[in-house]
Amino acid sequence: MAELRINTKWMAAASGEPEVTATAALLDMYVDNISLTRNQDIWAETVRDNVFVSAYPLAMWFASSWWRLNHEPLPTQQPGHDWRMVHELGAANHGFVWPRVIFIPDGEAIHVWAGTSMMPDQSVQYLQALEVPRMITLSGFQQSVERFMHSVLARLDAKELAGSNLAHLWTLVQEDLADPDAVRRRKLEAELGFDPEECxxxxxxxxxxxxxxxxxxxxxxxxxxxxxxxxxxxxxxxxxxxxxxxxxxxxxxxxxxxxxxxxxxxxxxxxxxxxxxxxxxxxxxxxxxxxxxxxxxxxxxxxxxxxxxxxxxxxxxxxxxxxxxxxxxxxxxxxxxxxxxxxxxxxxxxxxxxxxxxxxxxxxxxxxxxxxxxxxxxxxxxCPIDSLTSFLGGDFSSYAIEEAAAEFDVSEQTVTSLLLNNGYIHHHWTDGLPYRMAA
Structure with missing residues (x-):
C-alpha cells in the first residue's frame, strides 16, 4: 500500500480573504515518492514539485467531502457533476489551479488516480500522471488528511483566525466520528450519494x-x-x-x-x-x-x-x-x-x-x-490464468479469445479481463484517469 503526504511551506500573500492569505503556501502532495504537484510555472519558467496556492480551500474541500470521499464508490456509469465535486481535487477551486487527482474509495482502500493538466491558458501546467492507480489504506488516507488539517488549523490559530468556517466544519466531522450511531448514518448517507443530513x-x-x-x-x-x-x-x-x-x-x-x-x-x-x-x-x-x-x-x-x-x-x-x-x-x-x-x-x-x-x-x-x-x-x-495462457499459446487475437471463452465456458470479456489484469495485453487508460474528463 502507498502513503499519501501533503506538506506546506507557509508563505506571505499580498491580498485576499484572511483565511486564504494566512494559509498561502508552497504545497506539495506525494504518493510515496511520486509528486502529484510537479508542475511547470509558465510565468516563472520553472519546474518544481510544489505549487504556490492557499491550503485553506483544499482543507475545506477535504472537510466538506470527508464522508463521501471515504465511503462513496465510483458509479458504474460516467460519474455526474455531484459525484465529481467530492472526489476530484480540482473542486477545491477558489481560483487556484489544482492537479487532476481523483480519490476513489473501495471499502478497504482509497485509489488515487492522477493525470496531467496541460491547458495552454493556465499559468501552471501539472506534469505528473499515474500509469496505474495507487492504493492507500483507508486508515492511512484518513491519517494523512488529518495531519494536513491539523497543520492548517494550527496556522490559522497562529494568525488569530481560530474561529474559521474550517474549524467549525472539522469540529462537526470529529463529533460525528466520536459517535458510533452518527458514523453509521453518515456512512450510509455517503453510500447513497448524499452529503451529511441531506438524505x-x-x-x-x-x-x-x-x-x-x-x-x-x-x-x-x-x-x-x-x-x-x-x-x-x-x-x-x-x-x-x-x-x-x-x-x-x-x-x-x-x-x-x-x-x-x-x-x-x-x-x-x-x-x-x-x-x-x-x-x-x-x-x-x-x-x-x-x-x-x-x-x-x-x-x-x-x-x-x-x-x-x-x-x-x-x-x-x-x-x-x-x-x-x-x-x-x-x-x-x-x-x-x-x-x-x-x-x-x-x-x-x-x-x-x-x-x-x-x-x-x-x-x-x-x-x-x-x-x-x-x-x-x-x-x-x-478460467485459471496459467491454463488460459497455455491454451492460447501466445495468440491473443479475437478469434483465439473466442475459442478460449468456449473452452472454459466463460464470456470473452472474462478472458480479456484476465489477460489485461495479468499483463498479457495492455489497457489504455484515459490519461491516467478512470473516466474521461474535460481537458
Missing part, C-alpha cells in the same frame, strides 16, 4: 432498518449500487428481492475448507482462494463443469439452467440466508455464461466469510473491494 430522513430510516436484516457489509454493497441505478434511496428494491423466487441450495463446502490468504489486495486473496479450492477439488487447471459448480453451492443444475430472471434489469444479485444453512440465490444474468460467472462469484463470497454470519451476499457491478474479490475469484476459478 431524506424517511429514506435513511428505511435503509437503516434493512441493515439489521441483511447485515451492514451487504448493505454497503447494495446501497450504492441501487442508488447509482436511479432507484429510490429507500432501497425498496431490497424488499422486492427478499420476496422474489430464487434458486435454493445448501452449499456443500464451508469457508473453513480452505486456508485463506489474510493479506494483500482483494484480487490477490481471491486468486489464492480460487486455487486452494481447485486443489481441494482435485482439478487444478481444467474447465469446471456446471455440475461441479452447482454441487459446491448445493443447487439443482436443472433449477440453475431453467432460472428466469425477473422482468427488468436489476443492478444487483443477492443470496439470502434461509434456514439450516440454506441460501436462496436470486441471480440477475439472463445468459447462461453470465449466470455461471455470477454463481461462481457467490461461491467466492460465501467462502470468504464465516458460516455463522446470517447475512445476505451481494453481487454488483461496482468496484468495491468485495466485488473485486468476487470477480477475481470467479475468473480464476472458472
Amino acid at each position: 431524506p430522513e424517511q429514506a435513511l430510516d428505511a435503509a437503516l432498518q434493512w441493515e439489521s436484516q441483511i447485515g451492514d457489509a451487504a448493505l454497503s454493497e447494495l446501497a450504492p449500487a441501487i442508488a447509482a441505478s436511479g432507484a429510490t434511496p429507500d432501497l425498496a428494491l431490497i424488499g422486492q428481492l427478499a420476496g422474489a423466487g430464487g434458486i435454493v441450495g445448501t452449499p456443500d463446502i464451508s469457508p473453513d475448507s480452505i486456508a485463506h490468504l489474510e493479506h494483500g489486495a482483494p484480487w490477490e486473496r481471491a486468486i489464492h482462494d480460487a486455487r486452494a479450492l481447485r486443489h481441494l477439488m482435485g482439478n487444478v487447471g481444467g474447465p469446471v463443469p456446471d455440475c461441479s459448480l452447482h454441487d459446491l453451492l448445493g443447487i439443482s443444475s436443472e433449477a440453475a439452467t431453467n432460472w428466469s430472471a425477473p422482468v427488468g434489469r436489476s443492478p444487483v444479485a443477492v443470496a439470502i440466508p434461509l434456514n439450516d444453512h440454506q441460501l436462496k440465490f436470486v441471480p440477475r444474468r439472463r445468459n447462461l455464461a453470465g449466470r455461471r460467472f455470477e454463481l461462481a462469484r457467490f461461491l467466492g463470497e460465501y467462502l470468504r466469510s464465516s458460516t455463522r454470519e446470517a447475512r445476505w451476499l451481494a453481487s454488483t457491478d461496482l468496484s468495491t473491494s468485495r466485488q473485486k474479490y468476487q470477480r477475481a475469484f470467479a475468473a480464476e476459478f472458472l
Whole structure:
C-alpha cells in the first residue's frame, strides 16, 4: 500500500480573504515518492514539485467531502457533476489551479488516480500522471488528511483566525466520528450519494432498518449500487428481492475448507482462494463443469439452467440466508455464461466469510473491494490464468479469445479481463484517469 503526504511551506500573500492569505503556501502532495504537484510555472519558467496556492480551500474541500470521499464508490456509469465535486481535487477551486487527482474509495482502500493538466491558458501546467492507480489504506488516507488539517488549523490559530468556517466544519466531522450511531448514518448517507443530513430522513430510516436484516457489509454493497441505478434511496428494491423466487441450495463446502490468504489486495486473496479450492477439488487447471459448480453451492443444475430472471434489469444479485444453512440465490444474468460467472462469484463470497454470519451476499457491478474479490475469484476459478495462457499459446487475437471463452465456458470479456489484469495485453487508460474528463 502507498502513503499519501501533503506538506506546506507557509508563505506571505499580498491580498485576499484572511483565511486564504494566512494559509498561502508552497504545497506539495506525494504518493510515496511520486509528486502529484510537479508542475511547470509558465510565468516563472520553472519546474518544481510544489505549487504556490492557499491550503485553506483544499482543507475545506477535504472537510466538506470527508464522508463521501471515504465511503462513496465510483458509479458504474460516467460519474455526474455531484459525484465529481467530492472526489476530484480540482473542486477545491477558489481560483487556484489544482492537479487532476481523483480519490476513489473501495471499502478497504482509497485509489488515487492522477493525470496531467496541460491547458495552454493556465499559468501552471501539472506534469505528473499515474500509469496505474495507487492504493492507500483507508486508515492511512484518513491519517494523512488529518495531519494536513491539523497543520492548517494550527496556522490559522497562529494568525488569530481560530474561529474559521474550517474549524467549525472539522469540529462537526470529529463529533460525528466520536459517535458510533452518527458514523453509521453518515456512512450510509455517503453510500447513497448524499452529503451529511441531506438524505431524506424517511429514506435513511428505511435503509437503516434493512441493515439489521441483511447485515451492514451487504448493505454497503447494495446501497450504492441501487442508488447509482436511479432507484429510490429507500432501497425498496431490497424488499422486492427478499420476496422474489430464487434458486435454493445448501452449499456443500464451508469457508473453513480452505486456508485463506489474510493479506494483500482483494484480487490477490481471491486468486489464492480460487486455487486452494481447485486443489481441494482435485482439478487444478481444467474447465469446471456446471455440475461441479452447482454441487459446491448445493443447487439443482436443472433449477440453475431453467432460472428466469425477473422482468427488468436489476443492478444487483443477492443470496439470502434461509434456514439450516440454506441460501436462496436470486441471480440477475439472463445468459447462461453470465449466470455461471455470477454463481461462481457467490461461491467466492460465501467462502470468504464465516458460516455463522446470517447475512445476505451481494453481487454488483461496482468496484468495491468485495466485488473485486468476487470477480477475481470467479475468473480464476472458472478460467485459471496459467491454463488460459497455455491454451492460447501466445495468440491473443479475437478469434483465439473466442475459442478460449468456449473452452472454459466463460464470456470473452472474462478472458480479456484476465489477460489485461495479468499483463498479457495492455489497457489504455484515459490519461491516467478512470473516466474521461474535460481537458
